[in-house]
Amino acid sequence: MEIQQFKYDNKIVKYFIIATVIFGLVGMLVGLLIAMQLYMPELNLGLQYTSFGRLRPLHTNAVIFAFVGNAMFAGVYYSMQRLLKTRMFNDSLSWIHFWGWQLIIVAAVITLPLGLTTSKEYAELEWPIDIAITLIWVVFGINMIGTILKRRERHMYVAIWFYIATFVTVAVLHVVNSFEIPVTMFKSYSWYAGVQDALVQWWYGHNAVAFFLTTPFLGLMYYFLPKAANRPVYSYKLSIIHFWSLIFIYIWAGPHHLLYTSLPNWAQSLGVVFSIMLIAPSWGGMLNGLMTLRGAWDRVREDPVLKFMVVAVTAYGMATLEGPLLSIKSVNAIAHFTDWIVAHVHVGALGWNGFLIFGMLYWLIPRMWGTKLYSKKLANTHFWLGTLGIVVYALPLYVAGVTQSLMWKDFNAEGFLEYPNFLETVTQIIPMYMMRSIGGLLYLIGAFIMTYNLIKTAKQGAFMANESAEAPALEKKQIVGGHWHSKWERKPVFFTVLVLIAILIGGIVEMVPTFLIKSNVPTIASVQPYTPLELHGRDIYIREGCVGCHSQMVRPFRSETERYGGEYSKAGEFVYDHPFLWGSKRTGPDLHRIGGKYSHAWHYQHMLDPTITSPGSIMPPYPWLFLQSIDMNKTAGKISALRRVGVPYEQGYENTANDDLQKQAREITDGLSVDGISTSPDAEIVAIIAYLQRLGTDIKVDPTANK
Amino acid sequence: MFKHYFEQVHNVAIWPIISLSIFFLFFVGLIIYVMKIKRDHVHYMQDLPLADDNGQELSIHDELKNL
Numbered sequence: 129m130e131i132q133q134f135k136y137d138n139k140i141v142k143y144f145i146i147a148t149v150i151f152g153l154v155g156m157l158v159g160l161l162i163a164m165q166l167y168m169p170e171l172n173l174g175l176q177y178t179s180f181g182r183l184r185p186l187h188t189n190a191v192i193f194a195f196v197g198n199a200m201f202a203g204v205y206y207s208m209q210r211l212l213k214t215r216m217f218n219d220s221l222s223w224i225h226f227w228g229w230q231l232i233i234v235a236a237v238i239t240l241p242l243g244l245t246t247s248k249e250y251a252e253l254e255w256p257i258d259i260a261i262t263l264i265w266v267v268f269g270i271n272m273i274g275t276i277l278k279r280r281e282r283h284m285y286v287a288i289w290f291y292i293a294t295f296v297t298v299a300v301l302h303v304v305n306s307f308e309i310p311v312t313m314f315k316s317y318s319w320y321a322g323v324q325d326a327l328v329q330w331w332y333g334h335n336a337v338a339f340f341l342t343t344p345f346l347g348l349m350y351y352f353l354p355k356a357a358n359r360p361v362y363s364y365k366l367s368i369i370h371f372w373s374l375i376f377i378y379i380w381a382g383p384h385h386l387l388y389t390s391l392p393n394w395a396q397s398l399g400v401v402f403s404i405m406l407i408a409p410s411w412g413g414m415l416n417g418l419m420t421l422r423g424a425w426d427r428v429r430e431d432p433v434l435k436f437m438v439v440a441v442t443a444y445g446m447a448t449l450e451g452p453l454l455s456i457k458s459v460n461a462i463a464h465f466t467d468w469i470v471a472h473v474h475v476g477a478l479g480w481n482g483f484l485i486f487g488m489l490y491w492l493i494p495r496m497w498g499t500k501l502y503s504k505k506l507a508n509t510h511f512w513l514g515t516l517g518i519v520v521y522a523l524p525l526y527v528a529g530v531t532q533s534l535m536w537k538d539f540n541a542e543g544f545l546e547y548p549n550f551l552e553t554v555t556q557i558i559p560m561y562m563m564r565s566i567g568g569l570l571y572l573i574g575a576f577i578m579t580y581n582l583i584k585t586a587k588q589g590a591f592m593a594n595e596s597a598e599a600p601a602l603e604k605k606q607i608v609g610g611h612w613h614s615k616w617e618r619k620p621v622f623f624t625v626l627v628l629i630a631i632l633i634g635g636i637v638e639m640v641p642t643f644l645i646k647s648n649v650p651t652i653a654s655v656q657p658y659t660p661l662e663l664h665g666r667d668i669y670i671r672e673g674c675v676g677c678h679s680q681m682v683r684p685f686r687s688e689t690e691r692y693g694g695e696y697s698k699a700g701e702f703v704y705d706h707p708f709l710w711g712s713k714r715t716g717p718d719l720h721r722i723g724g725k726y727s728h729a730w731h732y733q734h735m736l737d738p739t740i741t742s743p744g745s746i747m748p749p750y751p752w753l754f755l756q757s758i759d760m761n762k763t764a765g766k767i768s769a770l771r772r773v774g775v776p777y778e779q780g781y782e783n784t785a786n787d788d789l790q791k792q793a794r795e796i797t798d799g800l801s802v803d804g805i806s807t808s809p810d811a812e813i814v815a816i817i818a819y820l821q822r823l824g825t826d827i828k829v830d831p832t833a834n835k
Numbered sequence: 836m837f838k839h840y841f842e843q844v845h846n847v848a849i850w851p852i853i854s855l856s857i858f859f860l861f862f863v864g865l866i867i868y869v870m871k872i873k874r875d876h877v878h879y880m881q882d883l884p885l886a887d888d889n890g891q892e893l894s895i896h897d898e899l900k901n902l
Contacts, residue, residue: 368872
């Protein structure tokens with residue numbers, strides 16, 4: 129057998145690690161800022177670029193795609209080369225991948241504060257960036273599959289299966305969810321509307337959690353945990369079952385984000401059933417991870433790397449038990465739209481992703497720099513600060529979520545809502561918001577300590593950009609036999625196709641019937657497309673990220689129909705909503721039935737300074753809406769784009785739309801002047817008032833149309 | 836409301852049943868095959884990440900047996 133010499137590429141891993149640390153700190157810092165904005169609205173700084181609605185997507189994108197994403201790539205590039213006993217397929221592709229990904233992140237850092245957003249959660253980036261993501265993702269995929277094809281190890285280890293599933297599924301999710309029609313260079317409308325948009329978005333959103341935050345990290349767990357413990361994975365058979373059932377089941381669970389919404393019932397139930405089944409593979413994976421440490425628990429007490437990993441895997445187990453629990457309808461009825469969900473995702477993000485990343489970094493850097501960790505003590509301090517941080521972050525939010533939800537639902541003896549004023553339920557939980565930001569701060573301090581420790585470690589060692597290795601060449605001869613999975617492990621392309629099939633089945637069964645609706649549902653007769661002015665207003669609502677604090681989905685509970693104007697939300701009301709704006713968190717009240725609830729003047733003052741109308745409000749003020757004007761040159765483009773995705777504006781309407789717009793704007797300014805407020809008809813505030821006053825009124829106008 | 840319209844699409848109820856059946860068959864098949872895997876192969880796969888980074892094979896299993 130010929131022994132071949134080759135070199136592992138450590139430099140690319142180093143760069144991804146640097147990006148991980150930098151963007152991790154940035155993402156957490158932004159998170160801390162918006163957490164504090166919730167009890168100190170002044171921290172919005174009076175600037176549109178730093179207001180809560182715009183920074184929240186920056187925080188989620190930075191943490192998911194920049195921090196976790198770069199860490200994933202670092203881990204994948206390190207482990208894949210070693211598991212397959214080869215250098216990466218192509219160095220140029222590696223570097224295109226690296227710099228392309230960082231450019232995308234920079235684009236996000238610029239565009240999101242500017243308010244350039246699609247508003248779809250974790251898919252906020254506008255269409256040119258979506259295209260860039262697709263291209264770079266394909267580069268990553270080619271580089272990965274190429275590496276697998278030129279491997280010197282015949283069998284693909286578990287970690288590699290998870291990487292393959294990550295690549296394939298994220299590609300499918302991203303492409304399907306990003307179907308949008310461009311209006312301008314940085315504005316597009318979702319191809320889908322209302323219920324369908326919601327279904328596609330949460331099929332995406334849920335599986336982004338599954339295939340960006342979970343599967344790649346399970347791959348990393350299956351590599352780095354045995355490495356760090358110097359023990360083989362507990363059960364290889366379990367890992368096969370874990371892998372296939374996880375990727376097969378996960379893809380179905382998206383609708384659990386839409387329980388009690390206007391999504392068809394059978395789709396909701398399907399989401400619930402598959403979510404509950406998810407406990408099995410998730411816990412199988414967790415146990416497989418923890419049991420790998422059998423006989424090595426004494427080392428866990430000594431070794432910070434293992435400590436971080438044990439907490440990470442435990443947090444994975446907790447989050448994946450809680451997730452299915454949250455998708456049980458009765459639990460969901462309480463938890464949805466509250467801070468419980470925020471706590472849940474942070475157990476996953478801070479515990480599972482964050483701690484696995486920290487463990488991995490503490491293990492990798494000493495190795496790649498050929499030295500020992502600079503300070504074990506500091507690493508232990510980081511560990512305790514981080515753990516305490518997670519607890520202090522999550523516990524108050526659980527309390528906040530449940531407290532607020534119960535207050536929303538509380539009826540007094542006379543049968544009226546006990547807390548009809550939504551704000552009361554907010555001020556009640558402000559102390560919890562304060563505590564959680566302390567938890568976040570502790571976690572962030574830990575991350576800074578790690579950064580210092582890692583830099584010191586690197587300084588005392590010598591970096592090996594290319595690490596020499598040798599392995600026998602892979603013989604080309606045909607191997608027959610072996611059991612079924614062992615054959616697949618030798619056939620990466622075939623394996624990839626199987627993964628694709630497994631994830632497509634779930635997607636198709638969910639989507640196809642829901643898309644059939646389009647031709648089968650007679651829309652509610654009184655539901656009309658938005659007027660041009662309302663469209664401008666809606667786009668401002670999207671730009672400002674109001675959806676980050678306000679839902680537009682009155683669920684069919686008495687406590688909600690009572691609070692929000694009598695009618696729960698019907699699917700037919702959203703048929704012209706490109707994109708849907710149902711939201712996922714109620715920091716403020718639901719707005720679906722806000723139309724007609726207040727006067728124009730109320731909204732005018734509330735947007736200028738929410739505390740005028742609502743003393744103690746934590747909603748940020750929006751003074752710039754009073755200074756900026758809408759761009760009427762864009763009206764025609766908006767109308768035409770929406771017509772292309774199916775909104776029935778008459779042919780040629782785009783040419784006269786601005787007349788209607790000006791007429792409606794003048795009606796609003798006339799109304800305002802009655803209350804002694806004079807404002808220019810083209811001010812943005814006029815458009816947003818038009819939009820808010822329209823919301824949910826289609827049904828109120830003609831109750832008979834709603835059968 | 837929505838459900839009412841949707842029921843006009845034929846046999847909606849069949850979709851969840853189909854999907855659960857697909858999963859069930861898939862899962863049973865998976866279990867059967869996994870049970871058939873040979874012990875040697877299991878050990879081989881488990882040792883993959885532990886192989887020394889410059890290519891030396893190393894088995895931890897003999898060591899573990901003594902635990």
